[in-house]
Amino acid sequence: MVIQSRWKVPIPKCSVHKWLFDSISAFPGDEPLFIDAERPDTHFLTRSATFTPPLLMGILMAGGIFGGANPNFVARELAYQLKDTAAMFMVANDATIEIALEAAAEAGLPASRVYSFDDTAFDAEPGRARFGTKHWTTLLAPKN
Structure with missing residues (x-):
């Protein structure tokens, strides 16, 4: 059985790193990106937050598989x-x-x-x- 989320977010057809970072010159922004499902209003990470998993993103951006x-x-x-x-x-x-x-x-x-x-x-x-x-x-x- 498929369980639908109560939140709807449009997901563009592009790579994860393109979606997260858009371009190397774009301002990262402060809109919520990684969201805790149980506390979405207070527990989230933004594009400009320093907690973005650099190793995971580096692997993906280098064409690797995590x-x-x-x-x-x-x-x-x-x-x-x-x-x-x-x-x-x-x-x-x-x-x-x-x-x-x-x-x-x-x-x-x-x-x-x-x-x-x-x-x-x-x-x-x-x-x-x-x-x-x-x-x-x-x-x-x-x-x-």
């Missing part, structure tokens, strides 16, 4: 998803990085392709996070 995983997965479940989606790399926060590394090994994904998503994870070596992984921002570095 495959989100349940943070409660055990390594076996995550390894299955990695194999099933033919993942090229994985980004995980420090709370789940050990499971992510175990799952990557089981799925045949090199540990060098597992990145940390935490801003507090840096140790003495710039760009390198705890557990020997690189920080996700190293993905933004230009390739020679």
Whole structure:
């Protein structure tokens, strides 16, 4: 059975990032974009809000495919998803990085392709996070 939303929003036929950002020169705007269904009047994000998920948008804008995983997965479940989606790399926060590394090994994904998503994870070596992984921002570095 299809359950209809009580809110109606026109959705244009274009990519998600084109819809969200319109163009690189357009002002982001303050109209609600990501809306909490239970509290739509007070809990929402706008185009100009700083909480827009940069990693997700970056993946989509680069032509990639995002495959989100349940943070409660055990390594076996995550390894299955990695194999099933033919993942090229994985980004995980420090709370789940050990499971992510175990799952990557089981799925045949090199540990060098597992990145940390935490801003507090840096140790003495710039760009390198705890557990020997690189920080996700190293993905933004230009390739020679």
